[in-house]
Structures are given as C-alpha cells and as structure tokens.
Amino acid sequence: MAEPKVALQISPPQELVFQGPFTDVVTSPLRLMNRGTQPICFKVKTTAPKQYCVRPNSGIVAPGHTFEVSVMLQPTGNEASVEASRHKFMVQYCYAPHENVDLEGLWKTINPADLSYSKLRVVFAGLSNANTTLGTQEETPASIKYIQNSTTKSVHHTPPGIQTSSHVTNLRSGNDDEFARMQQKAQKAENELTAVRKDLDDIMKKYTKLQHDRLHGQAEVGFPTLQAILITVAGLLIGLILGKLM
Template sequence: MSVDLNPHVQLGFPRPLTQLVKRSLQVSNPNNQPVAFKVKTTAPKQYCVRPNSGRIEPGEKVEVQVLLQPMKEEPPTAAKCRDKFLVQSTIITPERETTSLQDIWGLVEKEDKSAIHEQKIRCAFLPATTAPVPEEGEDGMGSSMSNGGGDEKYATVQNGYNPVAAAQNASANTDGTSTEKARAAAVAAGGAAAAGAGAAYAATKNAGARAVGSAQQTASGGAGSADLSEKSQSELQNEVKRLQSQVESLRKQAAGAPASEGVPVHIVAAICFGVFAFTYLFL
C-alpha cells in the first residue's frame, strides 16, 4: 500500500518567486509495516527537498520541506508552472529489516517493480495574497498510483543549488515566446556570473592586501617586496575587471538581441567559471 500525502494533489508556491519559497509536504504511513519513500521531480535543479528519502514507521509521519529556489525575475501572472513531484514508496518486509534503504530500492526494482507505489503532485504559482490551496484543480487531476506511464521524466531531488541551471529552469517555467525565454535565461545567468565575479574580485583584493602586509614585515624584502606584491595585486585586479566587463557586455547583448542572435547561457556561465578559476589558480 502507498503512503498518504498532504497536500496530495497540488503544491502551491506563493509569490514573490524571486525569493526562496518554502512549502511542507506531509508523508504518513497508514500501513502496519514500515515503508521506505523517496521524492523525485521533473525539475531537480530548481528545487531542494529535505529529506528527499527515508523510512517511516507504522502510523508515523514525516514532514518534508520543499524549497523553490529564487528566480531571477518574477514570472508573468498568467504563467503556469509545469513542474511535478513524484513520491515513491514501498513496504519494508521483515526479511529486509537489516537491509539499507538504498539496497532495498535496488532489490524491489529488480525483483518486483509492482511493489513500488507512485503518487504525483503538480506544482502551481500562487498570488502573493494566497487563498487556501485547492485540493483539486480545474482539470480534475487527482493523486495517481501507477508503475509507469506518462511522458514526464523524474529525477531525484538534489540538495545543492546551481544559479545558472536555476536560471535556465526559470525561463522554461514561463509561457513567453522563445525570444523572451532566451533573454530571461541569459540575463539571469549573467547576473549569477557577475555576482561570482564580484566575489572573486573581493577575494583577490583581500589576498593582495595580505601579500603586501607579509612583504612589509619581511626584513630582507624591504620596500622592493611590497612594490612587487602591489604590482601583482594590480595585475590580478585588472584581469578580474576585464572578465567582469565581458560578462556585463554579454548580459546587455543578450537582453537586447533576438533569440537567434543572443549569447548562449553556457558562454556566460563559462566566463563566470573563468573568474573563479583564475582567482583560485593565481592567489
């Protein structure tokens, strides 16, 4: 038998979506045997779930925290969220009491996939002044238990957060044109890259200051060592500024150009990575 979910049909995320939004999903075990569960989603880089798997004793329940990562820009009011969650559960039989949860899932999938129960929950964007989340949507979709079917691709929810990947997911969640989606993704990634460049610049400045102080305290180095450290600091700062300038230029170009001429997100992300790599290697 499956677990009970609350809410069991729709998980609503109130605006503003440009900040972290937290929701709770209650997973209960109404069976007379313990169950193992795990949570998957169609957008694993956009959400963080804690815990994303576990064991529930008979009659007990677990509160799962679902976090929607901040979006770069607020989606249009009419935008619909296409994300879905999948909660899988299976009975832990007496002979598997000493088996780890990871191994239990492998055994069940290999021996009897029909013992895995699946329940789907869709996501929705709600107005800032929220009303109670409806149990049933306009399309009448309810919770479903199946062992396959459907075209959705679910993946285990990750605990980490990639700002560039989140920016790509954010653009995919809107109903705008392909041009608007491309611009939104590029601008959001550019913002993440600029933030990374700023952090790298600060690290460079602090490291340079420490190098100068160390050189000044070295008797054998004297003023010449301090001058050399200051020169090295200046060169590193100039290089970081150059990379920052490229990121800003690409961001502006992506915001004003058609989708066919826009700057790919991976290029902007690569420059961001270059800033961090440069700082890491030379400081």
C-alpha cells in the first residue's frame, strides 16, 4: 500500500481546548505522531501570536515517534477579553529533504506543493454564562425604542425645585419693577425729609431770633406756648416721614 503524502497524525485533530480560569497561564498539549518511515519537519503558526506561546514552534519528528508541543495561553485578567472565534492554529509540515535540515531556511525555500497543512480552532472551556451571554446578546428593536423614549423624557423633564430659564427671567423682571418702585418711594421720602429739615432750620432761626429779642427787650407774652407748639409740629413731621419710609 502506498504511504500517505505525509504520515503525520495530529492530536487533537480539529480543536485546541483551553480550560479556565484564564487569570494564569493555561496550557493545551498538541501531539504530533510520525507514522511514516521518514523524518517529518513541522512548524506551528497562530492567528494571535501575542496571546500564545508555543514551545517548540518547530521541529523534526523521527519515524515512529511522537513529538509534544506545549501551546500556552497567556493570562488575560478578564474573561470578557477572550475572543475564541478569532483564534486559530495551523500546523504546516513536510518530509525532511535530508538529514541535516536547516528549519529556518527550509520554510523559505521549500516548494509549496510539498507542504501539507492542518488547521485547528481554539475552544475556551470554563467561561462563565454571564460572559457568554454578554458576548452574544443583541439589542432588539423594543429595547432600542425604550432607550430612545427614556432619553426623550430626560431631556424635556424638569426636576422638582429647578426653575426654567423663562421662569427665572420673569422673576428677575418682577424684582426689577419692585426695586424701581422702592427707589422712587425712597427718593420721594428723601425729598420730603429734606423739606422738613429746611422747615426745622427756619423754625430754629426764628427761635434764636426770639431769644435774642427777649434778652434785649421785653419778651412776648405766651412764648413758651409757641415754643412747645413748634417742637410738637416738628416731631409730627419727622414721624410722618419715617412712617412713609417703613
């Protein structure tokens, strides 16, 4: 019976399984068994080289022997960052052209027709259901509509105790009118008070003149009564002005 093109048996054949938790290095073994009669050269490649460490990533499997490769997933720190659907591995291999093979130069010079390939996808076991749900859940039209409605409400709703700009403007306008009225009232009272002070000044001048006349001549009858009346009138005027200011 004719020997297969390249008699390399890969185990597992289709999937590399990594068992969580993924907060530390997780290793999945990849076994390569040479079932032929010639040495087989291999090289392991991945679509996510920054997240995996492959030791060794290339080598030679002697006839009838099994070669074990350690595929190590680096710690992620967060299960949600694991993207299993994007991680794949490929094993490329061929028969060794001679005994002393330069593996680095081999993959650059070999005829692609002499290469064989085996692809494996990555499976992450032990992921929590919460992360799986988060990764696959999609928004429904109903949920989107609900978000839009709640956003519209939050825009047009004014919380209790918070005044709108139009209300504040109305209050400011009313306060300005009241302030103007108070200013007019205070100015009027100030004018009246000035007039009273002038009247009091005139009264004091008359009183001083009467005192002077009394010292140099006969005092008029009833002067004490006139003095009391003038003082009473002055007190009433001051009280009236102060009452208007209150």
